[in-house]
Amino acid sequence: MSDAGAWGFVDDRGAAVTIARRPERVVAYVRAGAALRDLGVTPVAVYGSGHDGGALDPVKAGDLEAAGVPYLGPGRGLDEETLRGLRPDLVVDVTYDGKSPYALDEAVAERIGVPLVALSVGSEPRLAAIIGRFAQLSAALRPAALPEPLPGPGDVASAEEAVRAVVADGGGGVAVLALSGAAFDQVHLARPPAWPELARLVELGVRLVDPGPGPGANWLTADWEHAARLGPDLVLFDSRANAVRPADLPPVGHARVAPWNPETPPSPAAYARFFRDLAGALGAERGGGLTR
Incomplete structure (x- = not known):
């Protein structure tokens, strides 16, 4: 999609998101946010899972902390007003069962009127397909004028x-x-x-x-x-x-x-x-x- 036109994406649950313009303010589950950051899209904030505590797990976070991305705590305990105050255009989570987002109750995003996409990281897709889907999402989120990000320490x-x-x-x-x-x-x-x-x-x-x-x-x-x-x-x-x-x-x-x-x-x-x-x-x- 062009930066000036409507933006659309179909996630790995088969849920289609269509909004008026390309999302610029993304809030993500920390694992998804770290991947997006590697791929050239920096979230405005990230949240954790039920396994996470009040501090960002550096093993899961990549360079999010170094980039100054705020951590909001576990997603299931996320305060709706805090999320609303970030003015997100999109929430990005993962799914293990192909049905439900893993770390955030989708009803929270629905109540504040923000679309949510969830990409599969479960056992069914092969690893190359999982990596490929995050690459597709990041490409859809990046401004068209930005070059592809470098792959890091070798592909x-x-x-x-x-x-x-x-x-x-x-x-x-x-x-x-x-x-x-x-x-x-x-x-x-x-x-x-x-x-x-x-x-x-x-x-x-x-x-x-x-x-x-x-x-x-x-x-x-x-x-x-x-x-x-x-x-x-x-x-x-x-x-x-x-x-x-x-x-x-x-x-x-x-x-x-x-x-x-x-x-x-x-x-x-x-x-x-x-x-x-x-x-x-x-x-x-x-x-x-x-x-x-």
Whole structure:
């Protein structure tokens, strides 16, 4: 759409938004806002999820804080008058089920008369499609005169090639377990097909460990002894602020550890960093260079 004409977008729930002009004041869930910022669109404010507290989680935020973007706290507790006072033209959230926005009750946006779009980050779309949809939204939001943003530290394709290279050089034998620390007697073990970036790593040849049968579509909740019995060489620990740090938890056998953000901003720059870091972790594990 031209900057001067009507603006429209169909989100991943199939909801169509049409407004009189291109939105200039965007409020977003922090993960979505960080991706938009990477892609050349800076939100006027961001809000968190039910996992977030009163401070912005730097792992999820990219460079939003450095850019001076205000954080409004968890979306479910967001004060409507605060949101109204920001005069937003559009709210951008994510959806895991393809039906509902994840972090903000849509009724809040409806009551103040602001349209909301939600892009899927669940298990159904492949990672490339998720990144592509955020690129489409950012392109629709940027003024036509602005150039495409630079992709950051290398593009996703070259970062994926770095993973393939280390896999071919022996890293494919490294057993990798992704998890989120809950307590000293409890851990959430990631099911790789449920997480687009982990599923993509499997496609690239990385040996992701499945936690086994049991309840939970995204996670199997178990004890640390179960995690150790899976025999990982490398553990990807949830690095978000709501997860317990590895130093405060039992070791997983003799596995080395590296960070993993289950809410990586869906931008080429952020995922390129993740894949390059993972390639480095695989290479270090293969060579015995990571800290246990």
